[in-house]
Amino acid sequence: MTIAPGKPATQETPVPEGHVKLIIDGEEVIAPKGELLIRTAERLGTVIPRFCDHPLLDPAGACRQCLVEVEMGGRPMPKPQASCTMTVADGMVVKTQLTSAVADKAQQGVMELLLINHPLDCPICDKGGECPLQNQALAHGRTESRFVDTKRTFPKPLPISSQVLLDRERCVLCQRCTRFSAQVAGDPFIELLERGAHQQIGTAETADVLDLASRTTSGQPFQSYFSGNVIQICPVGALTSAAYRFRSRPFDLVSAPGVCEHCSSGCAERTDFRRGKVQRKLAGDDPEVNEEWLCDKGRFGFRYVQAGDRIRRPLVRNAAGELEETSWTDALQIAAEGLAKARDGKGAGVLTGGRLTVEDAYAYAKFARIALRTNDIDFRARAHSAEELAFLTSNVLGTTPEDGVTFGEIEKARTVLCVAFEPEDEAPIVFLRLRKAARKNRTRVLHLGQWTTSSVRKTFGELLACVPGGEAAAVDGIAQHAADVDAALSAEGAVILVGERAAEVPGLFSALGRLTARTGARLAWIPRRAGDRGALEAGCVPTLLPGGRVVADAGARAEVEKLWGVTLPAEPGRDATGILEAASAQQLDALLVGGVDPDDLPDPDLARRALDNAGFVVSLELRAGEVTERADVVLPVAPSVEKAGSYLNWEGRRRAFDITLEGTGALADGRVLDTLAVEMDADLFTQTPAAAAADFAKLGESLKATFRDPDALKVAFRASQAGQPGQGQALLSTWRQLIDNGSLQDDEPHLKGTQRKPVARLSAKTAEDHGITAHGTVHVSTERGSITLPVEVADLPAGVVWLPANSDGSAVRARLGAGHGALVQISGGEQ
Numbered sequence: 001m002t003i004a005p006g007k008p009a010t011q012e013t014p015v016p017e018g019h020v021k022l023i024i025d026g027e028e029v030i031a032p033k034g035e036l037l038i039r040t041a042e043r044l045g046t047v048i049p050r051f052c053d054h055p056l057l058d059p060a061g062a063c064r065q066c067l068v069e070v071e072m073g074g075r076p077m078p079k080p081q082a083s084c085t086m087t088v089a090d091g092m093v094v095k096t097q098l099t100s101a102v103a104d105k106a107q108q109g110v111m112e113l114l115l116i117n118h119p120l121d122c123p124i125c126d127k128g129g130e131c132p133l134q135n136q137a138l139a140h141g142r143t144e145s146r147f148v149d150t151k152r153t154f155p156k157p158l159p160i161s162s163q164v165l166l167d168r169e170r171c172v173l174c175q176r177c178t179r180f181s182a183q184v185a186g187d188p189f190i191e192l193l194e195r196g197a198h199q200q201i202g203t204a205e206t207a208d209v210l211d212l213a214s215r216t217t218s219g220q221p222f223q224s225y226f227s228g229n230v231i232q233i234c235p236v237g238a239l240t241s242a243a244y245r246f247r248s249r250p251f252d253l254v255s256a257p258g259v260c261e262h263c264s265s266g267c268a269e270r271t272d273f274r275r276g277k278v279q280r281k282l283a284g285d286d287p288e289v290n291e292e293w294l295c296d297k298g299r300f301g302f303r304y305v306q307a308g309d310r311i312r313r314p315l316v317r318n319a320a321g322e323l324e325e326t327s328w329t330d331a332l333q334i335a336a337e338g339l340a341k342a343r344d345g346k347g348a349g350v351l352t353g354g355r356l357t358v359e360d361a362y363a364y365a366k367f368a369r370i371a372l373r374t375n376d377i378d379f380r381a382r383a384h385s386a387e388e389l390a391f392l393t394s395n396v397l398g399t400t401p402e403d404g405v406t407f408g409e410i411e412k413a414r415t416v417l418c419v420a421f422e423p424e425d426e427a428p429i430v431f432l433r434l435r436k437a438a439r440k441n442r443t444r445v446l447h448l449g450q451w452t453t454s455s456v457r458k459t460f461g462e463l464l465a466c467v468p469g470g471e472a473a474a475v476d477g478i479a480q481h482a483a484d485v486d487a488a489l490s491a492e493g494a495v496i497l498v499g500e501r502a503a504e505v506p507g508l509f510s511a512l513g514r515l516t517a518r519t520g521a522r523l524a525w526i527p528r529r530a531g532d533r534g535a536l537e538a539g540c541v542p543t544l545l546p547g548g549r550v551v552a553d554a555g556a557r558a559e560v561e562k563l564w565g566v567t568l569p570a571e572p573g574r575d576a577t578g579i580l581e582a583a584s585a586q587q588l589d590a591l592l593v594g595g596v597d598p599d600d601l602p603d604p605d606l607a608r609r610a611l612d613n614a615g616f617v618v619s620l621e622l623r624a625g626e627v628t629e630r631a632d633v634v635l636p637v638a639p640s641v642e643k644a645g646s647y648l649n650w651e652g653r654r655r656a657f658d659i660t661l662e663g664t665g666a667l668a669d670g671r672v673l674d675t676l677a678v679e680m681d682a683d684l685f686t687q688t689p690a691a692a693a694a695d696f697a698k699l700g701e702s703l704k705a706t707f708r709d710p711d712a713l714k715v716a717f718r719a720s721q722a723g724q725p726g727q728g729q730a731l732l733s734t735w736r737q738l739i740d741n742g743s744l745q746d747d748e749p750h751l752k753g754t755q756r757k758p759v760a761r762l763s764a765k766t767a768e769d770h771g772i773t774a775h776g777t778v779h780v781s782t783e784r785g786s787i788t789l790p791v792e793v794a795d796l797p798a799g800v801v802w803l804p805a806n807s808d809g810s811a812v813r814a815r816l817g818a819g820h821g822a823l824v825q826i827s828g829g830e831q
Contacts, residue, residue, distance in 0.1 A: 015090075022092040025099045037083035037094060038066055046096055049107060049136045051114075051235045052174035053084035056291060058183055061085040062175045063114070065136070067106040069095040080106040097140065104140075111141040117152040118236075119169050127237030129250040133172065152197075160190060160203055162753025163242045163300060164227050168200045171238040177201060177230035184293065186435055186458030187224035201238070223754060225428055225738050228299040232282055233292075242750045243300055244280045248272075253279060259647055259655040260298040261355065261640040262744060264527045265290060265429040266649030267298055271641060271660050278302050278641060278661070289407055289653070295428035296751060297738055303747035305639045309624040312665075315634035323634065328675075335633040336679030338616035342590030343372050343680075348616075349579035349588050350377040352540050353595035354529030355744075356669060357645030358654075359692035361531060363670035363684055364594060365539035365546050366695075370566050371673075371682040372592070375542050375551055375573030376582075379535035381596040382528075383504045383819050384576060387717040389543060391509035392536055396525045397548045400652040405495055405524035407651065411437045414493035417446045417485075417521070420471055420508065420820075421499030424455040425738045426528045427650070430497070434459045444488060448474055450733040450802060451761060451794045467797050468733040469723065469821030472507035475515055486519065494521035500528055501735055504820045510717045526650045528736070534648035538696065542573030547700050563699060566682075577602060583610035590616040593627050594637075594669055597743065599806075599814040605784070620669055623743070635676075638666035645689040723823045725799040730766060732780070732822045733796070734812050736805040758807040760789040762826075763796045772828030781825045784817035791828075801826055 015021050019030050024037075024044055031040045036059065041048050051063040067080035071093040080103055083094075097104040115137065122128045157165035175192065178201065182188040193202045231239045253272040258281075260267040268284030281302055283294040314331030315323040342348040350368045352361065361379065368377040378384070410416060410433045423431035437443035438460045445461035447453070448471060452463050464482065466474040479486045488494060496516065502508045516523045527533065539546035549556035551572045561568050574582060582588045584606055591614045598607035611617055611630040619631035628634045642664045646656040670686035677684045686692035725731055739745065739755040760778045772778050772791055780787045780801055787803060787810050796802060801824065805812045818824060 020088050020090040020092075022088050022090070022094065024094045025096055031088045033088070035088050037068065037070075037081075037086050037088060040088055041068075041083065041094070041096060046098060048083050048096055049111075049140045050084055051132065051136075051172055052176060054176055054179075054233060056184065056293075057176065057179045059085040060175050060179060063172060064110045065107060065114070065140075067103055067110065068097070069100040069103045107140045108142050111137055112145055112147070114172050115141070115145060116147045116149075117169060118172070119151055119153070119167075121167070121170060121237065124246070125167075125170070125237035126240045126245055127234075131237060132235040154200070157240070157245075158202070159242075160239070161223065161227055163296070163750035164231060165240050165242050165245060166201060167238050167240065168202075170236050171201055172236055173199060173201075174235055176233045176235065177239060180226075180230055180233060181224065183439070184432060184435070185224050185226040185229070186454075187226070189223060190230065223756065225295050225297070225424060226293065226432070227754065228296050229283065229293050241280065241300075243303075243748065248274055248279050256660040257284060257657065258641070258660060259657040260294065261530050261647070262295075262298050262301060263427055263429075264530055264532060264650040265427055266530070266647050266653060266655035267294055267429055268655075269294060269298065271302075273641075273661060276661055276664065277306060288401075289649070289655075290429045291432075293429065293432055295738065296754065297428075297745065300748055300751040301745045302641070304623070304744050305641060307623055307747045311621060311623060311628070311634060311636040314636065315628070315631075317632045323628070323631075331633055331635060332676055332679050335618045335635065336676055338632060339372065339590055339592065339618060339676075340680050342588070342616055343374070345589040345615075346586075347374055347376065347588055348372045348590035348592060349374070349574065349583060350540075350592045351381060351576055351579060351594070351596045352377065352379045352535060353381045353597075354379055354527070354532045354535065355595050356531040356535055356540075357640075357643070357689065358531075358534035358538055358648050359645045359686065359689040359696070360594075360669035361535040361538035361540050362546055362692050362696045363673045363686040364535075364592075366564075366684050366686065367592075367673045367677055367682075369539075369545070369568050370564060370684065371677045371680045373569055375569050375571065376579050376588070377540055377573060378542055378576035378579065379532065379540040380503075380576050381600050382500065383602045385503045385506070386575070387506065387509050388503040389541060389575070390717075391513070392525065392541075393544065393548075393550070395513070395523060396533075397536060397544070398652070404652055405497075405522050406653075407433050409522070410434060410495055410497075411443075412441065412493065413437060413443055413495040414491060415444045415446065415488040415495070415521075417448065417489060417494070417496045418455075418461075419448045419475065419496060419498045419512065420502040420505060421497050421526060422449070422453060422455055422735050423497070423526075424453070424458070425735060426499055427526050428738060430526060430650075431455055431459070446485060446488075450800055451796045463795075465795070465797055467800055468731050469505055471502070471505045472511040475508065475511040478515065479518070489515070489519040489521045494519065496521050496523045498523065498525055500525075500532070501820055507717050524650065530647050530649075533650055533652065534646070537648060542575055542578075546696060560699065577606075580606050580610040583614040586613050586615075588614060590614060590618070592618050592620075593631070594620040595622070596627060598626050599811060601813070602819060603817060604814050605817060620672060625743070635672050636666065637669050637672060638664070642666045643668040643689065646693070723821070725823060728770065728825055728827060729823050730762070730770075730780075730799050730801040730826045732812075732816075732818055732820065732824045733800055733802040734805045734820050737807055740804065740806045741808065741811070742806065755807065756804075758789055758804050758810045759792040760787075760810075761792050761794040761796060761802040762800065763798055764793050765798050766796070766800065766826075767791060767793060767828070769798075770826055770828055772826075776828055779825075779827045780816070781827075782816045782818050782822070785815040787812070787815050 048066045050066040061082040066083045068083045154168040156167045258271045267290035268286035270282040313325045316326045352364045445459040447456045448464045598604045601607045617631045618633045619627045641660040644659045674684045674686045685695045
């Protein structure tokens with residue numbers, strides 16, 4: 001927008017193509033065609049009061065609070081107009097409440113009408129102190145009302161879901177919540193019901209949704225992964241959080257900016273806390289990443305920090321074989337002695353998990369090389385492969401928003417292909433961008449998977465169906481069997497998104513490499529966990545040193561040795577599975593484990609055997625678990641809100657955050673490892689996150705070699721053929737749902753109440769072939785164990801069954817010891 005300076009009457013201000021000239025409150029303004037009046041006024045510095053307007057929602061004109069006076073062609077419009085729905089036009093003259101008594105009177109009248117039935121709940125309303133209605137009633141309302149009738153009341157609160165509660169009499173019918181649900185999230189379960197004076201918000205999908213006697217709604221629950229956003233964007237206290245309701249007042253809270261620790265998107269958020277406890281989290285405003293949205297897992301999944309099994313003091317196993325509390329000095333000394341003995345014996349392995357900050361991951365990588373003198377380190381506490389590591393080295397390592405795929409590029413893409421990736425479950429903010437791209441920009445979204453999931457439906461996508469394990473062959477077959485898809489991927493603006501599940505499909509990464517080389521489509525890897533990209537860059541893998549330097553490269557290794565002042569092992573180490581196999585076979589004398597759950601690993605039984613057979617186990621952990629039960633020394637570490645640091649999101653964008661809760665005494669992993677290394681006569685220089693970041697940056701500045709290894713994937717990995725199920729068998733498709741039994745969602749029953757019902761999905765033909773009834777159950781088993789779930793018929797290929805990976809009654813790794821693409825036994829039974 002341009003504000004024209006004062007000029008002689010004879011001199012005209014040039015109007016660029018695609019723009020118009022108008023006057024707002026006497027100021028000549030040049031604005032883009034199609035821009036809403038309320039936006040033009042905002043950029044001019046004039047704030048017009050509003051309730052229904054939101055920059056990320058389609059205009060509605062529902063509340064009428066933003067009325068302004070408008071003239072067109074020298075003739076005033078007969079009545080004030082809503083500035084949130086009217087676009088700018090050439091020659092338009094606009095008068096806001098600042099210069100027009102008519103507009104000011106209209107806004108005051110609308111405010112008076114909105115307050116007719118609004119209750120006097122301010123002393124107990126959760127929105128009190130941060131309520132736009134309070135603020136605008138003071139700024140744009142009248143001191144007295146002409147309406148003295150009894151206010152409308154409803155029974156309250158009405159549970160929209162287990163975590164969203166509705167006070168209907170507070171609602172001003174702005175429709176922000178209904179528009180967000182239908183437009184942004186694609187979950188139209190919250191709607192406007194009835195008409196006229198009885199109109200209200202409720203949940204419904206059929207006509208028979210309202211019990212007129214009790215005035216309460218019945219019908220489908222508001223089941224959405226993004227329901228918490230309607231609480232934040234509600235301009236009054238109508239929608240409240242069950243977890244936060246009556247817990248605090250805004251002026252009691254201290255706020256700190258933060259970064260979400262739950263997935264690889266790195267969403268900006270605001271953490272509000274009081275008396276050393278987090279009370280709530282709100283979405284931050286970051287247009288380049290999460291815009292103004294958060295998924296419910298990121299918004300509500302923070303109670304684990306105060307869980308009853310939180311480890312506060314170091315634990316050491318005594319002579320009786322039991323863990324007992326001890327001092328940091330004693331614990332670190334015992335841990336150092338055990339690890340040093342193992343280092344000088346058969347060696348030690350390091351498993352770090354995927355929840356670390358970049359700085360903590362760097363500390364683990366440096367500790368492994370300097371204190372333990374090993375390259376046996378891997379952050380991939382999940383299914384993984386050598387092919388995946390080669391792909392990460394050649395295609396992902398070192399990419400940044402400047403040279404890689406970004407959220408913005410996804411939104412602008414003409415075609416997006418999702419491979420082994422369920423965006424709504426594994427990266428929900430990526431899902432919102434995909435839906436926005438499809439809805440706003442007509443992006444063609446293709447999903448290579450097994451069935452028409454909610455992600456496929458809500459992104460208006462197309463399913464390219466294949467059996468689990470057959471994704472590599474399907475990718476190679478695109479050119480031959482899907483010419484239109486191949487042409488779309490060959491056109492400009494095509495993006496391919498691949499998830500971490502691809503590591504379970506041999507040959508898939510190589511097939512994607514061939515596809516991108518042929519079509520020129522841009523490729524991005526989107527892992528599920530927040531720390532994966534940072535751990536890769538920091539060198540928490542057996543073949544790479546920090547900064548992406550290849551272990552086998554003598555030149556790069558020599559420069560790191562010079563900087564660190566040590567001699568580094570020259571041979572690449574073992575991956576996570578290799579470390580566990582070696583420990584299980586007693587070929588390693590110790591394990592250092594940081595935040596790893598055995599049930600996340602490809603073979604949980606192998607992990608437990610490794611922990612049992614390792615001579616010495618040191619666990620850096622937040623809460624008690626299976627690793628701490630078997631550890632000789634347990635060193636407590638800080639959660640994300642009790643430390644500073646940064647995550648590297650899937651784009652390669654650094655997401656830094658400062659400490660939120662100070663004075664808790666909890667130490668970051670990097671600090672613990674630094675002190676432990678000192679006990680082993682080694683210096684890491686990772687005493688603080690700032691020191692670790694500076695040391696890592698210093699390493700990057702010293703070594704100018706290219707991050708990526710272009711030769712890593714030159715030897716193509718062979719695509720495996722999907723298994724052929726025999727009698728009573730099926731191929732297993734599985735992934736983790738967003739809200740499941742993950743440990744970072746513990747102690748939050750309201751969030752738990754919104755998880756999707758665990759069901760087993762299979763096609764009608766598969767059900768018929770195995771004697772499974774539509775309303776019965778299916779038993780899925782391997783030699784390790786079995787899972788029984790209710791049946792839901794879906795459009796899966798024949799001979800395929802889908803299970804949620806870590807939901808109630810469906811812990812696939814723990815119970816079956818199987819993963820995506822495995823052959824399983826299935827049989828039916830009645831409920």
